[in-house]
Amino acid sequence: MDRAAMPRAFSDHGNWFSAALSSAAEQFPETASAAPTLLYVYNNAIHGFSARLSSSQLSHIEKLRGFLSAYPDMPVQVDTTHSFEFLRLNPSFDPHDGEGDIVGVVDSGVWPxxxxxxxxxxPEVPSWWRGTCEEGVDFNSSACNKKLIGARYFNKGLLAAGANPAAVASSDRDTEGHGTHTLSTAAGNYVDSASSFGYARGTAAWNDGTTATDLIAAIDGAISDGMDVISLSLSVGPVPLHRDPVAISAFAAMEKGIFVAAPAAVNSGPSPATLHNGAPWLFTVGAGDLDREFAGTVELGDGRSIIGTSPYVGQRPWTNHLSFGRKIVVCQTPSFASTGIAISFTAAAEVSGGIFISPTSYNLFFQRLEHPGALVSPADGAAIMEYIEKSPSPTAGARFGQTILGISGAPSVPFYTSRGPPRSCASVLKPDLTPSSTVGGVGSRVVYSPFNIATGTSISCPHAAGIAALLKVTHPQWSPAAIRSAMMTTADSLDNTGEPIRDMGEGEAAAPLSMGSGHVNPDRALNPGLVYDAGAGDYINLLCAMNLTREQITVITRSSRDDCSTPSLDLNYPSFIVYFSPNETLTNVADGSWSYFSRSTPMEGINLHVEPHTLVFKEKNEKQTSPSGWRSTLRLSRGSGLTPSVST
Incomplete structure (x- = not known):
């Protein structure tokens, strides 16, 4: 609703909204079960409300003065121990760095x-905290303390959507673990000797589902409670900015000086344009990998040991003869999906164990190994197959529960992380950065651990939020855009071997559309020297240049008085992206066959690569068309004094 259009008879927008619903009910008195029900009145995140309405009642409200837009509720997708060492946080940081900042996590709850x-x-709870520790099922207000200072739950939208009330927790209690994991990563206290069945041992430092209705209410509450940083490990599908509850709510948070981190979403890489949270005022986080591997070491009968990966939590090693009795299955799988199928069939066969030769060890992250097994690379798999073929009685064993640190080639960009450009705002290069997430997965159905190993952009996101909290405490005057810029312009583009960070989904050096500006370097971000700052006015100029209607802009900014006199796609952002028109066609007008080579004028600090580098024409008047435009990639070196990443 357009707040400027609220009739003077109402001093409170909540009363205005209630009157609108009452008017709809009078005009279209449906059955009792279809009576309009007001779920939430939003005070900060958006200027509007959520309600259960019949189509006739909605049509009536759409004709009222001040109406801007309405859209159906939608589902929201729920998108550590060694990571803070790998991120190279300065040893001078102590367990209480970040004190004075309030970090809010919108997720599945908490296990206090x-x-x-x-x-x-x-220390004592900050004086500006306005939140509460809400009572609920199996959750008392006494669960909160000076570390976990508040908790609130929002489920009215989920219940209105028809969810079984018995299955929807009316509580802040986390019943699936995702929220506890992200919250402890972003702002958790130190826990010594944490591990998950022996994997990832160290110091931990840091499905009911939900709906857009509840998500907006949660961010609305976080703003009013006085948050400094919000970690939002959730997303909706690829929708326009003016229909995206994350984008709309985050704009309001940004105006209050709140830094909002959100994942690139849904782990649907390596396909391009799969990134969801693409609003330019969000800090959009991709996934990166640590220098850590959870090993399942395969020991061949000829004495060779091959280090594979395995999340198996069983304690005993297995050793069996491959030619008779209970067997070990060696399975070569051509794809990510087939690896999961092979694992499930092997488990059903009740063999002693399985060795899975997988095209990428990253299959480990999404597999559940409920019986002994290990995944090995194609190169190591060839050695295993050679041994089996040459040995008349091949044998093998394996050892589990090993954590290996210092793996070369880290960080890298995993295949699953969602890639830019965002469909909702393609003029801004996303993702922004790739913090490392914890990696692995524990899949036993019968054993439990107080700590879990997880991966994905939803786990990278709280790493970024935690770093943002450190920066906010050190530089309280910095805007959310300044914090984002500091993290992006000081990011690392090289791995721990000094080589360019690799994209494991593409098998080559990672591009900005997969890793953003690179891998976060918290210590360097504390003193970036220069920042690319931006505020609400800059984002409004961008929206004005995106061919949005006045009503659509008002939905996002909550003000119909915004000035669109200076529209511009040239946002002051730490990275930039340029598009050339698709379906470009070149015609050879010279006689005979010719080859044309790209050539660029060298500029200090800038490297330009054009693809294709060579065009070959066999005859006069021959045409060649690029269906997606000729592609060029620019990289700015550190020595140039400018460090934005670029893809054109």
């Missing part, structure tokens, strides 16, 4: 009894 939320040595 975990050691990550102990408040030993914590």
């Amino acid at each position: 009894e975990r050691g990550s939320f102990k408040d030993d040595g914590m």
Whole structure:
């Protein structure tokens, strides 16, 4: 609703909205079950409300003065121990760095009894905190303390959508673990000797589902509660900015000086344009990998040992003869999907174990190994197959529960991370950055652990939020855009071997559309020297240049008085992206066959690569068309003094 159009008879927009619903009910008195029901009145995130309405009642409200837009509720997708060492956080940081900032996590809830939320040595709750510790099923207000200072749950939209009330928790209690994991990563206390069945041992430092209706309410509450940083490991599908509850709510948070981090979403890489949270005022986080591997070491009968990967949590090694009795299955799989199928069939066959020769070890992240097994690379798999073929009685064994640190070639961009450009705002290069997430996966159905190993952009996101909290405390005057810029312009583009960060989905050096500006370097971000700052006015100029209607812009900015006199796609952003028109056609007008080579004028600090580099024409008047435009990639070196990443 357009707040400027609220009739003077109403001093409160909540009363205005209630009157609108009452008017709809009078005009279209449906059955009792279809009576209009007001779910939430939003005070900060958007200027509007959510309600259950019949189509006739909605049509009536759409004709009222001040109406801007309405859209159906939609589902929202729920998109560590060694990571803070790999991120090279300065040893001078102590367990209480970041004190004074309030970090809010919108997720599946929290398990407050975990050691990550102990408040030993914590100062008093900040004076500007306006939140509460809401009572609920199996959750008392006494669960909060000086570390976990508040908790609220929002489920009215989920219930209105028809969810079984018995299956929807009316509580802040986390019943699936995702929220506890992300919250402890972003702002958890130190927990010594944390591990998941022996994997990833170290110091942990840091499906009911939900709907857009509840998500907006959660961000609305976070703004009013006084958050400094919000970690939002959720997303909706690829929708326009003016229909995206994450984008709309985050704009309001940005105006309040709140830094909002969100994942690139849904782990649907390596296909391009799969990134969801593409609003330019969001900090959009991709996934990166650590220098850590959870090993399942395969020991061949000829004495050779091959290090594979395995999340198997069983404690005993297996050794069996491959030619008789209970067997070990060696399975070569051509794709990610087929690896999962092979694992499930092997488990059903009740063999002693399985060795899966997989095209990428990253299959590990999404597989559940409920029986002994290990994944090995095609190169190591060839050695295993050679041994089997040459040995009359091949044998093998394996050892599990190993954590290997210092793996070369890290960080890298995993195949699953969603890629830019975002469909909602293609003029801004996304993602922004790739913090490392924890990696692996524990899949046993019968054993439990207080700590989990997980991966994905939703786990990278709270890493970024935690770093943002450190920067906010150190530089309280910095805007969300300044914090984003500091993290992006100081990011690393090289891995721990000094080589360009690789994209494991493409098998080559990672491009900005997969890794953004690179891998976050928290220490360097503390003193970036220069920042690309931006505020609400800059984003409004961008929206004005995106061919949005006045009503659509008002939905996002909550003001119909925004000035669109200076529209511009040239946002002051730490990276930029340029498009050439598709279906470009070149015609050879010279006699005979010719080859044309791209050539660029060298500029200090800038490297330009054009693809294709060579065009070959066999005859006069021959045409060649690029269906997606000729592609060029620019990289700016550190020495140039400019470090934005570019893809054109």
